[in-house]
Amino acid sequence: MLDDKLDEVARQYDAINEELSLPETSRDPDALKRLGRERARLEPAVEAYRRLQRTRAELAGAHEMRDTESDDDMRQMAQAEIERLVAEEAGLLDGLKVLLLPRDPADDGNVILEIRAGAGGEEAALFAGELLRMYLAYAGRHKYKAEVMSLHETGIGGVKEAIVEIAGDGAYSRLKFESGTHRVQRVPATESSGRIHTSTATVVVMPEAEEAAIEIDEVRDLRIDVKRASGPGGQSVNTTDSAVRVTHLPTGTVVEIQDEKSQHKNKAKAIAVLRSRLLEAERQRQREADSVTRKSMIGAGDRADKIRTYNYPQDRVTDHRVNEDLSNLPRVLGGELDKLIDTLITTDQAERLSALVEAAPD
Secondary structure, three states: OHHHHHHHHHHHHHHHHHHHOOHHHHOOHHHHHHHHHHHHHHHHHHHHHHHHHHHHHHHHHHHHHHHHOOOHHHHHHHHHHHHHHHHHHHHHHHHHHHHOOOOOOOOOOOEEEEEEEOOOHHHHHHHHHHHHHHHHHHHHHOOOEEEEEEEEEOOOOOEEEEEEEEEOOOHHHHHHHHOEEEEEEEOOOOOOOOOOEEEEEEEEEEEOOOOOOOOOOHHHHEEEEEEOOEOHHHOEOOOOOOEEEEEEOOOOEEEEEOOOOOHHHHHHHHHHHHHHHHHHHHHHHHHHHOHHHHOOOOOOOOOOOEEEEEEOOOOEEEEOOOOEEEEOHHHHHOOOOHHHHHHHHHHHHHHHHHHHHHHOOO
16 A cells, blocks of 8 residues: 555656656746645655665565575575665655655645733743744744734833744744743843743744635625724824724634734735634644544644743753753754754654554554
Protein backbone atom coordinates (compact mmCIF):
# COMPACT_ATOMS: atom_id res chain seq x y z
CA MET A 1 0.00 0.00 0.00
CA LEU A 2 2.84 2.38 0.86
CA ASP A 3 4.62 1.54 -2.39
CA ASP A 4 1.45 2.22 -4.37
CA LYS A 5 1.18 5.66 -2.77
CA LEU A 6 4.85 6.35 -3.48
CA ASP A 7 4.45 5.28 -7.11
CA GLU A 8 1.55 7.72 -7.41
CA VAL A 9 3.59 10.57 -5.91
CA ALA A 10 6.49 9.83 -8.26
CA ARG A 11 4.14 9.91 -11.26
CA GLN A 12 2.73 13.26 -10.12
CA TYR A 13 6.24 14.62 -9.74
CA ASP A 14 7.28 13.46 -13.24
CA ALA A 15 4.09 14.93 -14.73
CA ILE A 16 4.81 18.31 -13.11
CA ASN A 17 8.37 18.28 -14.48
CA GLU A 18 7.00 17.53 -17.93
CA GLU A 19 4.47 20.35 -17.66
CA LEU A 20 7.15 22.77 -16.50
CA SER A 21 9.15 22.04 -19.64
CA LEU A 22 6.29 23.10 -21.96
CA PRO A 23 6.74 26.47 -23.72
CA GLU A 24 3.23 27.65 -22.81
CA THR A 25 3.93 27.05 -19.12
CA SER A 26 7.05 29.21 -19.21
CA ARG A 27 4.90 32.12 -20.43
CA ASP A 28 2.45 31.84 -17.53
CA PRO A 29 3.96 33.20 -14.28
CA ASP A 30 1.04 31.96 -12.16
CA ALA A 31 1.35 28.44 -13.55
CA LEU A 32 5.12 28.47 -13.02
CA LYS A 33 4.69 29.51 -9.39
CA ARG A 34 1.94 26.95 -8.73
CA LEU A 35 3.80 24.07 -10.37
CA GLY A 36 7.11 25.05 -8.80
CA ARG A 37 5.55 25.05 -5.35
CA GLU A 38 3.92 21.65 -5.94
CA ARG A 39 7.18 20.24 -7.28
CA ALA A 40 9.07 21.45 -4.20
CA ARG A 41 6.44 19.84 -1.97
CA LEU A 42 6.71 16.43 -3.65
CA GLU A 43 10.48 16.41 -4.20
CA PRO A 44 11.61 15.22 -0.72
CA ALA A 45 9.30 12.19 -0.87
CA VAL A 46 10.30 11.34 -4.44
CA GLU A 47 14.02 11.59 -3.67
CA ALA A 48 13.61 9.40 -0.57
CA TYR A 49 11.56 6.88 -2.56
CA ARG A 50 14.24 6.63 -5.25
CA ARG A 51 16.90 6.15 -2.57
CA LEU A 52 14.69 3.39 -1.15
CA GLN A 53 14.49 1.71 -4.56
CA ARG A 54 18.29 1.83 -4.92
CA THR A 55 18.74 0.46 -1.41
CA ARG A 56 16.36 -2.41 -2.12
CA ALA A 57 18.21 -3.22 -5.35
CA GLU A 58 21.51 -3.28 -3.46
CA LEU A 59 19.90 -5.42 -0.76
CA ALA A 60 18.74 -7.97 -3.34
CA GLY A 61 22.28 -8.13 -4.73
CA ALA A 62 23.77 -8.62 -1.27
CA HIS A 63 21.32 -11.45 -0.55
CA GLU A 64 22.25 -13.15 -3.81
CA MET A 65 25.96 -12.84 -3.03
CA ARG A 66 25.52 -14.30 0.44
CA ASP A 67 23.43 -17.21 -0.84
CA THR A 68 25.60 -18.10 -3.84
CA GLU A 69 29.14 -17.21 -2.81
CA SER A 70 31.33 -20.14 -1.77
CA ASP A 71 34.02 -18.09 -0.04
CA ASP A 72 33.33 -17.64 3.72
CA ASP A 73 34.91 -14.18 3.87
CA MET A 74 32.77 -12.98 0.97
CA ARG A 75 29.62 -14.41 2.59
CA GLN A 76 30.44 -12.60 5.85
CA MET A 77 31.04 -9.39 3.94
CA ALA A 78 27.69 -9.82 2.18
CA GLN A 79 25.93 -10.46 5.52
CA ALA A 80 27.41 -7.27 6.99
CA GLU A 81 26.21 -5.35 3.94
CA ILE A 82 22.72 -6.88 4.30
CA GLU A 83 22.52 -5.69 7.91
CA ARG A 84 23.58 -2.17 6.93
CA LEU A 85 21.08 -2.01 4.05
CA VAL A 86 18.21 -3.40 6.16
CA ALA A 87 18.78 -0.61 8.70
CA GLU A 88 18.96 1.95 5.88
CA GLU A 89 15.72 0.63 4.37
CA ALA A 90 13.92 0.87 7.73
CA GLY A 91 15.10 4.46 8.21
CA LEU A 92 13.94 5.47 4.73
CA LEU A 93 10.55 3.85 5.28
CA ASP A 94 10.07 5.70 8.56
CA GLY A 95 10.96 8.98 6.90
CA LEU A 96 8.62 8.35 3.98
CA LYS A 97 5.70 7.63 6.31
CA VAL A 98 6.17 11.09 7.80
CA LEU A 99 6.49 12.71 4.36
CA LEU A 100 3.21 11.09 3.29
CA LEU A 101 1.21 12.22 6.31
CA PRO A 102 -1.97 14.15 5.41
CA ARG A 103 -0.84 17.67 4.66
CA ASP A 104 -2.41 20.87 5.87
CA PRO A 105 -3.24 22.80 2.68
CA ALA A 106 -2.65 26.07 4.56
CA ASP A 107 0.99 25.24 5.36
CA ASP A 108 2.44 27.04 2.33
CA GLY A 109 0.42 30.19 2.89
CA ASN A 110 0.58 33.44 4.80
CA VAL A 111 -0.37 34.09 8.42
CA ILE A 112 -2.61 36.44 10.32
CA LEU A 113 -1.15 36.61 13.82
CA GLU A 114 -2.98 38.24 16.72
CA ILE A 115 -1.45 39.08 20.09
CA ARG A 116 -3.48 40.27 23.09
CA ALA A 117 -2.39 41.24 26.58
CA GLY A 118 -3.88 38.92 29.18
CA ALA A 119 -3.71 38.79 32.98
CA GLY A 120 -1.28 41.18 34.60
CA GLY A 121 -2.31 44.70 33.70
CA GLU A 122 0.40 46.96 32.28
CA GLU A 123 3.04 44.27 32.74
CA ALA A 124 0.98 41.95 30.50
CA ALA A 125 0.78 44.71 27.87
CA LEU A 126 4.57 45.19 28.00
CA PHE A 127 5.02 41.43 27.54
CA ALA A 128 2.59 41.44 24.58
CA GLY A 129 4.76 44.14 23.01
CA GLU A 130 7.85 41.96 23.47
CA LEU A 131 6.08 39.02 21.81
CA LEU A 132 5.14 41.28 18.90
CA ARG A 133 8.78 42.32 18.43
CA MET A 134 9.86 38.67 18.76
CA TYR A 135 7.61 37.54 15.91
CA LEU A 136 8.57 40.50 13.74
CA ALA A 137 12.24 39.59 14.29
CA TYR A 138 11.51 35.93 13.48
CA ALA A 139 9.80 36.99 10.25
CA GLY A 140 12.84 39.05 9.35
CA ARG A 141 15.19 36.12 9.95
CA HIS A 142 13.18 34.02 7.49
CA LYS A 143 12.84 36.81 4.89
CA TYR A 144 9.07 36.89 5.43
CA LYS A 145 7.26 40.16 4.82
CA ALA A 146 5.58 41.38 8.01
CA GLU A 147 2.96 44.14 8.14
CA VAL A 148 1.35 45.38 11.34
CA MET A 149 -2.31 45.68 10.35
CA SER A 150 -3.61 46.94 13.68
CA LEU A 151 -1.86 48.09 16.84
CA HIS A 152 -3.49 49.24 20.10
CA GLU A 153 -0.73 50.51 22.38
CA THR A 154 -0.72 51.66 25.98
CA GLY A 155 0.80 54.90 27.14
CA ILE A 156 4.17 53.44 28.25
CA GLY A 157 5.00 51.22 25.29
CA GLY A 158 2.85 48.21 26.00
CA VAL A 159 0.47 46.56 23.54
CA LYS A 160 -3.16 45.78 24.29
CA GLU A 161 -3.72 44.10 20.93
CA ALA A 162 -1.79 43.70 17.68
CA ILE A 163 -2.72 42.07 14.39
CA VAL A 164 0.11 41.24 12.00
CA GLU A 165 0.18 39.76 8.51
CA ILE A 166 3.27 37.60 7.90
CA ALA A 167 3.68 36.68 4.24
CA GLY A 168 6.07 34.13 2.78
CA ASP A 169 6.25 30.54 1.54
CA GLY A 170 5.69 28.19 4.46
CA ALA A 171 4.96 30.95 6.99
CA TYR A 172 1.93 29.15 8.40
CA SER A 173 3.75 25.81 8.66
CA ARG A 174 6.43 27.47 10.81
CA LEU A 175 4.17 29.57 13.04
CA LYS A 176 0.96 27.57 13.48
CA PHE A 177 2.02 26.03 16.79
CA GLU A 178 2.49 29.44 18.42
CA SER A 179 -1.23 29.73 19.24
CA GLY A 180 -1.96 29.65 22.94
CA THR A 181 -1.24 31.42 26.21
CA HIS A 182 2.32 32.67 26.70
CA ARG A 183 3.41 33.39 30.28
CA VAL A 184 6.17 35.64 31.58
CA GLN A 185 7.73 35.47 35.05
CA ARG A 186 9.87 38.42 36.13
CA VAL A 187 10.22 41.34 38.52
CA PRO A 188 8.42 44.34 36.97
CA ALA A 189 10.32 47.62 36.83
CA THR A 190 7.65 49.14 39.06
CA GLU A 191 7.99 46.44 41.75
CA SER A 192 10.03 47.87 44.64
CA SER A 193 10.06 44.72 46.77
CA GLY A 194 11.68 42.53 44.11
CA ARG A 195 8.75 40.12 44.01
CA ILE A 196 8.37 38.04 40.85
CA HIS A 197 5.10 38.59 38.99
CA THR A 198 3.42 36.31 36.46
CA SER A 199 1.65 37.86 33.47
CA THR A 200 0.20 36.42 30.30
CA ALA A 201 -0.52 37.21 26.69
CA THR A 202 -2.46 35.18 24.16
CA VAL A 203 -1.33 34.48 20.61
CA VAL A 204 -3.64 33.35 17.82
CA VAL A 205 -2.17 32.18 14.50
CA MET A 206 -4.54 31.81 11.55
CA PRO A 207 -3.96 31.04 7.87
CA GLU A 208 -4.68 34.05 5.71
CA ALA A 209 -7.93 33.25 3.89
CA GLU A 210 -8.35 33.86 0.19
CA GLU A 211 -11.65 35.30 -0.98
CA ALA A 212 -12.63 32.02 -2.61
CA ALA A 213 -12.11 30.13 0.66
CA ILE A 214 -14.66 32.13 2.64
CA GLU A 215 -17.55 33.74 0.81
CA ILE A 216 -18.97 36.91 2.41
CA ASP A 217 -21.95 38.85 1.14
CA GLU A 218 -20.99 42.37 2.24
CA VAL A 219 -24.55 43.66 1.92
CA ARG A 220 -26.31 40.82 3.72
CA ASP A 221 -23.62 39.51 6.09
CA LEU A 222 -21.77 42.61 7.28
CA ARG A 223 -22.46 45.70 9.31
CA ILE A 224 -19.86 48.41 8.71
CA ASP A 225 -19.44 51.14 11.34
CA VAL A 226 -16.96 54.01 11.01
CA LYS A 227 -15.65 56.38 13.62
CA ARG A 228 -12.71 58.67 14.30
CA ALA A 229 -9.54 56.79 15.16
CA SER A 230 -7.89 57.47 18.52
CA GLY A 231 -4.55 56.69 20.11
CA PRO A 232 -3.43 55.94 23.68
CA GLY A 233 -5.29 58.00 26.26
CA GLY A 234 -7.86 59.16 23.72
CA GLN A 235 -5.36 61.17 21.68
CA SER A 236 -6.61 61.63 18.13
CA VAL A 237 -4.69 59.72 15.48
CA ASN A 238 -6.28 61.62 12.61
CA THR A 239 -9.21 63.93 12.07
CA THR A 240 -11.27 61.82 9.68
CA ASP A 241 -13.75 59.03 10.35
CA SER A 242 -11.31 56.37 9.18
CA ALA A 243 -11.56 53.69 11.86
CA VAL A 244 -13.68 50.79 10.64
CA ARG A 245 -15.57 48.25 12.73
CA VAL A 246 -16.85 45.23 10.78
CA THR A 247 -19.41 42.90 12.33
CA HIS A 248 -20.17 39.54 10.72
CA LEU A 249 -23.87 39.24 11.46
CA PRO A 250 -24.24 35.44 11.08
CA THR A 251 -21.54 34.73 13.70
CA GLY A 252 -21.21 37.98 15.66
CA THR A 253 -17.48 38.14 14.88
CA VAL A 254 -16.16 41.70 15.16
CA VAL A 255 -12.96 43.19 13.70
CA GLU A 256 -11.88 46.79 14.17
CA ILE A 257 -8.99 48.40 12.24
CA GLN A 258 -7.91 52.02 12.54
CA ASP A 259 -4.22 52.16 11.62
CA GLU A 260 -4.59 53.48 8.07
CA LYS A 261 -5.75 57.04 7.38
CA SER A 262 -7.87 55.65 4.54
CA GLN A 263 -11.27 54.28 5.50
CA HIS A 264 -11.21 52.01 2.44
CA LYS A 265 -7.84 50.50 3.41
CA ASN A 266 -9.01 49.91 6.98
CA LYS A 267 -12.17 48.25 5.69
CA ALA A 268 -10.18 45.97 3.35
CA LYS A 269 -7.84 44.96 6.18
CA ALA A 270 -10.74 44.33 8.57
CA ILE A 271 -12.50 42.08 6.05
CA ALA A 272 -9.24 40.20 5.41
CA VAL A 273 -8.84 39.54 9.15
CA LEU A 274 -12.51 38.57 9.38
CA ARG A 275 -12.10 36.00 6.59
CA SER A 276 -9.16 34.47 8.42
CA ARG A 277 -11.07 34.28 11.69
CA LEU A 278 -14.03 32.61 9.98
CA LEU A 279 -11.73 30.18 8.17
CA GLU A 280 -9.94 29.30 11.40
CA ALA A 281 -13.27 28.70 13.16
CA GLU A 282 -14.26 26.29 10.40
CA ARG A 283 -10.87 24.54 10.54
CA GLN A 284 -11.27 24.18 14.32
CA ARG A 285 -14.66 22.50 13.84
CA GLN A 286 -13.09 20.10 11.36
CA ARG A 287 -10.20 19.32 13.74
CA GLU A 288 -12.62 18.56 16.55
CA ALA A 289 -14.54 16.18 14.28
CA ASP A 290 -11.36 14.41 13.14
CA SER A 291 -10.55 11.59 15.55
CA VAL A 292 -6.95 11.39 14.32
CA THR A 293 -6.37 15.09 14.91
CA ARG A 294 -7.99 14.93 18.34
CA LYS A 295 -5.39 12.37 19.38
CA SER A 296 -2.55 14.72 18.41
CA MET A 297 -1.66 16.98 21.33
CA ILE A 298 0.21 19.53 19.23
CA GLY A 299 -2.16 19.62 16.29
CA ALA A 300 -5.29 20.17 18.39
CA GLY A 301 -4.02 22.29 21.24
CA ASP A 302 -6.53 24.62 22.86
CA ARG A 303 -5.58 28.28 22.52
CA ALA A 304 -6.45 28.76 26.18
CA ASP A 305 -3.75 26.30 27.21
CA LYS A 306 -0.54 27.62 28.71
CA ILE A 307 1.99 26.64 26.07
CA ARG A 308 5.19 28.50 26.99
CA THR A 309 6.82 30.27 29.93
CA TYR A 310 9.47 33.00 29.62
CA ASN A 311 11.32 32.95 32.95
CA TYR A 312 13.54 36.01 33.40
CA PRO A 313 15.17 35.12 36.76
CA GLN A 314 16.30 31.77 35.34
CA ASP A 315 17.06 33.11 31.84
CA ARG A 316 15.01 30.26 30.39
CA VAL A 317 12.15 29.62 27.98
CA THR A 318 10.11 26.44 28.50
CA ASP A 319 7.64 25.01 26.01
CA HIS A 320 5.31 22.90 28.13
CA ARG A 321 3.95 20.81 25.26
CA VAL A 322 7.29 19.19 24.47
CA ASN A 323 9.18 19.84 27.74
CA GLU A 324 11.81 21.75 25.80
CA ASP A 325 13.96 24.35 27.58
CA LEU A 326 16.07 27.03 25.93
CA SER A 327 18.51 29.24 27.77
CA ASN A 328 19.48 32.79 26.77
CA LEU A 329 16.06 34.40 26.91
CA PRO A 330 17.14 37.61 25.10
CA ARG A 331 18.10 35.61 22.02
CA VAL A 332 14.73 33.85 21.96
CA LEU A 333 12.91 37.17 22.29
CA GLY A 334 15.17 38.41 19.50
CA GLY A 335 13.53 35.91 17.15
CA GLU A 336 15.65 32.76 17.59
CA LEU A 337 12.69 30.39 17.76
CA ASP A 338 13.69 27.74 15.24
CA LYS A 339 14.89 25.15 17.74
CA LEU A 340 11.55 25.24 19.55
CA ILE A 341 9.54 25.31 16.34
CA ASP A 342 11.49 22.39 14.82
CA THR A 343 10.83 20.31 17.95
CA LEU A 344 7.12 21.13 17.83
CA ILE A 345 6.92 20.15 14.14
CA THR A 346 8.77 16.87 14.73
CA THR A 347 6.59 16.03 17.74
CA ASP A 348 3.41 16.79 15.81
CA GLN A 349 4.51 14.52 12.96
CA ALA A 350 5.27 11.67 15.34
CA GLU A 351 1.95 12.03 17.15
CA ARG A 352 -0.08 12.20 13.94
CA LEU A 353 1.72 9.13 12.63
CA SER A 354 1.00 7.27 15.88
CA ALA A 355 -2.66 8.35 15.79
CA LEU A 356 -3.02 7.14 12.20
CA VAL A 357 -1.54 3.75 13.12
CA GLU A 358 -3.95 3.44 16.08
CA ALA A 359 -6.91 4.46 13.92
CA ALA A 360 -6.05 2.06 11.09
CA PRO A 361 -8.29 -1.03 10.81
CA ASP A 362 -6.76 -4.33 11.87
